[in-house]
Amino acid sequence: MQRLTIDPITRLEGHGKIEIFLDEDGNVANTYFQIPELRGFERFCVGRPVEEMPLLTNRICGVCPEAHHMAAAKAADAVYHVDPPPAAKKLRELLYSGFYFTDHTTHFYALGGPDFIMGPDAPVAERNILGVIHKVGLEIGGKVIQARKYGHTIVEMIGGRKVHPCTSIPGGLTKGITEEQRKEIEQMGRWGIEFAQFSIDLFNKIVLGNKAYVDLIIGDIYTHHTYYIGTVDEKNKVNFYDGKVSVVDPDGKRIGKYAANEYTEWIAEHVEPWTYLKFPYLKKIGWKGFVDGKDSGVYCATPLSRLNAADGMATPLAQEEYEKFYSTLGGKPVHQRLATHWARLIELLYAAERIVELATDPEITSPNFHTIPTEKPTEGVGIVEAPRGTLTHHYWTDERGVLTKVNLIVGTTNNYAPMSMSIKKAAEAFIKKGVVVNEGILNRVEMAFRPYDPCFGCATHSLPGQMPLQLTIRNAKGEVVEVVKRD
Amino acid sequence: MSENFEPVIIGFTCNWCSYRAADLAGTARVKYAPNVRLIRMMCSGRLDPTFVMKALSGGADGVLITGCHPGECHYIEQNYKALRRFILLKRTLTQMGIEPGRIKLVWASAAEGVRLAAEITKMVEEVRALGPLNWNSEQVSVSSNQSSVISDQSPTLITVH
């Protein structure tokens, strides 16, 4: 039996690898997507005071520390049964929208976008952000850098620090913002709306205007019929910071919505002995293995999932794009994984619109940003939508608010099973007897998991940026017969 | 645990009282267990928790700190400072899994040689019962960005086995 090992670059030395076994005929027999690292947060957070959780769990991931900061703060609020004042919630959501804006920009321009803008068969040297800039103009490069900077600035203004924010505490925040800061944020938000619209136009022109791409998007290889989850507000519109988690089946029918403290009725995690990461699935449906369909509890939690699980977007411009998205792709739900890139841009627009909405809220500069908790701390769950999926923190404390137990279901983990399936399906489609495994094949396998924007900082990590692969082909004796590598 | 385990205890003693007490005990031929290596400090207030950490990580099975009775410190209030440090330190060490019996603070005046000897003997027995600490730190080397803190009073610490 032949064997191919794909080590994503960032994981080449231990952060995630894909093993592909070929049968005697040279077809794919099976694939294993392994996560080789565990840092043990669920263990060592026990014994720590609950107010530190937004600071400790930050360090799970430097790509989405804001998501952990928020989920932890909300779980800590719940532990103390305290409802932060409206200004605090709005400030947290504003910080969070700034973060989404940066994160989605990075993903589209540096990671996911190049496949489309440059084409999946473009030379590697061009299939990156620099190639994108060359193709669409230098001016865009400047805009992308600006967009990232603006998002970070908002995070720093409210969160106190650039990478690991420090201001969310049980009951609210340690600081508010001034009128000058508010104005600045509003301006950045307005610029952000234009930038997001521009990005959507770019996608329309380059991708939707090209039949080959549209065929690739709607084709079968990158399609999986799974359940979808995503957080929605009372009107069932997408929300990143708060609401209930909506669950829809592969036909797009909503089978329920759960509040944070009901998550255990809905989500369970399957384990395999060969990987440090677990495979979440819908408990009510059950774990049936790595398979599609209504009987399989496998679900997906991505920008695409959030759109599928909601009835629309809460802001007007994003709503227009939402409608266009589904009318173009033939109605809800959309199962084609590559459409996730498009969904992400719609969320980018929503994030920018939301920044402006919140920055113009008369309450946002209120000095009332913290409520002192008065009740005994006990147990609490906090959920936010991380860019890479629904993020759940669940804490139990003693009466001093010191952690006695912790459960975390982090963003990327949600998609571990569907990602494994996508990889297998792409491998089966492209790696066949007689086909020379070359760099283009590598990229097509890679394209299968790129829409999920896998960030194993949560599990382990993999940063926005190019993620080339190495693929080692071994014969039945385990000898290396070929190495395909991208430079 | 081996039957002939002889605990090693590092004693940080104040020069003005307990070190003299121990000295006195020695001259008066009062017997106290030979397991304690005494390190003289000018005052218990000189006790840096780092010394204790270093002693434990370097192989000591217990640490004894002694000073003048409250109100009798030659530097007025320094032994209260020592007490505050000691209590914080002990709580920390307990969380690290180090049994409270391994860390002791004893007040003893220069005249209390006999009592001090008894305290020492008692502690040695207590630590003997707890067994070796065996803090296997692999090596005691510390990041080179940090200059040495252990001062002149404590060269013996480094060679404790």
Add this chain to the structure above:
Amino acid sequence: MSKPKFAMYWAASCGGCEIAVLNIHEKILDVDANFDVVFWPVAMDAKYKDVEAMDDESILLTLFNGGIRNDENEKMAKLMRRKSKILVSFGSCACEGCIPGLANFSNVDEIIDTAFHTLTTDNGSEFKLQTHYSVPEGEIHIPTLLPLLKTLDQVVKVDYYMPGCPPESHQIAAVIDLVIQVLQGKATLPSPGATIGVGNSTVCDECKRARNEKKIKYFTRIQLTHPDPALCLLEQGIPCNGPATRSGCGALCPAAGAQCIGCYGPAEGVMDYGSRLISSFASVIDGNTPEEIEKVIDGIADPAGQFYRFSLAGSLLRGSKTARS
């Protein structure tokens, strides 16, 4: 003439250190102009094999972030050491273990057992995680966790230390500037073993809050009070780690209303961070009898975590007794 070679690598890291380097924005271009970037997984192809094939000490400067959590991290640390002339321990994880180093309160079995027995984990079959596992098609493997998370300098010799979680971008930019000046002969390198990109005092010295040498009768928690924004947090009873923590960040957290949690690690001359902080806290406690003192420090919910939050792995004790069993 070929440019000197630059590398950056992450072991068990959250990726925040890499983000901090990318956040130096246009300064990145200086790196590009002055160095040949040969290995940097976040920004370019890994070329692990290529690193192995390089001559020893052929990389002039390597920034290494992340702690040493498993055998593969350890292997990479040794490889990068061999290939680099200057190895910088970059970020709190590499320097002193950081938050992931709190794992050294537990042993590896407890860590794995906890992860695989959470409330939502469906582990009916009670399997044991296996680093080498036989699937029907063959054997697959994942790295083995080390008993204790180690700092970089516990594994290999380190030339410079650059603490912070992550190091502030302006400090990173300053260090890169310095190295470029050294290359141009306009400056000299700091003495080996130095801590770079930092200040040489404490966060308190950089903090704008007023201190009055006030003693406290109780400790409180940040969520249980509305502290005076102009006064020292510690003197208001909030356990702030400023007094033992190295300056360099500009006292960001106290400026944002939050206590310093100690991410820049031990101040200059401090051998054991927690020991220093114990002394600092002891000096603000108002109380002379054991009872009074005990009562004040009952307010510190988690002393060992408070004192060793970022530096447990790099401390003299390195971890708890359980972690060693």
